[in-house]
Amino acid sequence: MTTPDTEPRLHGRLGAVAIVFMVVAAAAPLTVIGGNMPLAMGLGNGAGAPVGFVIAALVLLLFSIGFVTMTPHVPEAGAFFSYVTVGLGERVGRGVAVVALIAYTAIQVGIYGYIGWAIDDTVRFYGGPQLPWPLYSFAVLAIVAFLGYRHIELSAKVLGVALALEIGIVVLLDLVIFTDPGPAGVTLDSFTPAVFTNGTLGIAVLFALTGFIGFEATAVFRDEARDPERTIPRATYAAVLIIGGFYALTAWAFVVAIGPDQVAAVAQQTLDGEGNMLLDTTADTLGRVGRDVVNVLLLTSLFACVLSFHNVIARYQFVLAGKGLLPARLGTVHSRHKSPAFSSVVQTVTAFVIVAVFAVLQIDPLVGVFGSMAGVATVGMVLLMLTTSVAVLVFFVRNPDADRRLWQTRLAPTLACLGLLGSLWLVLSNFTLVTGGSLTVSTVLAAVPFVGLLLGALAWKQRSGVAEGSEVS
Template structure:
């Protein structure tokens, strides 16, 4: 039995923990390290470096892109302070929507739950597209045939389906190994770039006002925020955490700080590696499918063997990313089913694997159907699939965090006994987080057509998907109930 049993006993909104034996609730023994691994794997360092960074540089503000990752990390750290302050008072897994339910109300919480499902499903499908392209690019590089990207994407989906069906600790081990390897190789590459001085010597041109404002700062901020999607998993896995009261706050702060600094430093290293004057051209060539920015940099500073290693780890990073998002989405649907918003069978737990097995299967089918649609439409896997879905996911993520910060403010406004002596964490930082998120939302919306690569009409349609999801969830939330009995 996990260490959070007592908290569940004390909370009438959560099913009886004794039902674990009957396969009704989730359990586990994940520590801080394991959860950080899950979150960082969802952030997919190599995926962001290989996909988001070229997009941020190529269609954003060029060499000034590293600043966007620092801005995103600062906003998320402000957000995390209020998020962590409220965590002990939210006894239910479900992350953002549980916080909104507690702070604003049941119907708003259900609306946000649907936004989360849309955001995570969008980024998962987007990564499947990127993975399909990357595998085909690798096969062709080594002299293999040119195979349509959906073939590889569906092959990965099958493997994810098998792992997602089983206990979460198996997925955590797979993600942990992949994460250690990919972070390790990037750290080595960064060190070699800084050690050699890069293409033009070490400089801070990326952090000067003229460089930062040389293009659209909104685009790199959007892709920087996309790089953090998944850090919410620190709370999603609370039922499977060893000691939620300590594990969740630690994992949240560590994840945001490590991810933010890692992205900013590596993005800066990539600018230095190619040179301030040439990096935009390299990024644009990558987006046009004429080269590969990450692998080209690896070839230059790690040699051919290093390039091959980075190539393999890029593929494992992409796979780790879709697996982690699969686990998060499956748990969202599991909780929604136990609230009566989805069919009851989705809320069942596998008797042997202690996993939300039915929910996992449903998510597999959902992702497969969307991939089929994109395959039939013959969309480009990078811009058409990954770029557009990243845009939808980021819109959803900003809405999720904005509503959660508002929930923190409302919650502690009602509970004056809890905020005494904690004004900074319960009022000040949530307000600052809201301001930062509103500014981020404005930048995302004003640059959305650049991100999706589509017309204003298509971009508007994609941008409204999370909003429509919120409305549907809000209306559907009227039928939600407290908890299903085991």
């Protein structure tokens, strides 16, 4: 049951640590290590892939500086939509809201496809029956719906446990590797120009950026934070540094374990379906038991990721409904759980319908579902961050008295815009590698976020015109 309110708000006492758990869980570290890392190494620059993660982290750290500096001037949840509306106006803000919903929904649906495949693969590996992947996806969707309907702190606890186990096993793996390194020893070759420029560094940066999707969601939990003006900036910086450091260190560890001369070939074998770099290296390092543990934690990583994105989307819809951009019912708060319960239900139905369409069309869960949806999400997220950086820069240029710190309000946002423009070019120029589809299919998918931005802006214009006409009459 929901209770109406003229200005309903979510409540909670989430600290920086709890919010970081939610955000890092959305980044799905183990999933990225098992999927994005082999892609960055096999298709990109081999042993130099750790530098790709470092570059991506630096770009997003620059973005975060302007993002958190503007936080006190955006007194509501909504992340990109709220920031862009304050900086660039409602027209662009509405377009960004549409892009955000597209991007988050795409990556969530992609993860449902991935987890359906991963569960089936695990069941068959241990001698179980082969079942259609959508059955597993729908089972996970039901659990996510149950948790998402309730107070955010329940989800935070579930994500906290899953994330702690996930990071714990990878940290153990890294420590064992550096204690007992591979054939070349603990080598720093990955960070030498001759190595990280050998191949395509841009592809490594591309797949590194994909691994950061969801880190900016710290601002979405503003209303449920204990002290938003302190908690949100701390959580944002911590999320970028933890995610970036974790990815770069682990990628380097795998180079050390396999050897800089062999790692690209091993990664390519993974892409060709002839091995699994994550699980095979784990088996060599921690034995069969370690491999089994990582296999299970990969599933919990995927689950934590999809639950986190469910919560983010439900709150985006909640905020947009409160601004009159979506039906008002989506902006109601559950009387007992104090959650955006109805928005959560709508989000569950949306995900169910899209996954069901993929299932009926018998689309491959990895290349067709996860690959294509991750591609749409990556384009959308880079576009969102670029627009937000422009909004931050414009806001402080127009309001110089709001904050006179040159680095935080001018230089960092400008550098972030340049870095994100370069990142967007990398994503679009290598888009077929992300989606695994043809040039035509990839072009259509890449255009979806841009079309969403345009339609959102046009919808605002039409709505504004109707309102003005009503006032004149």
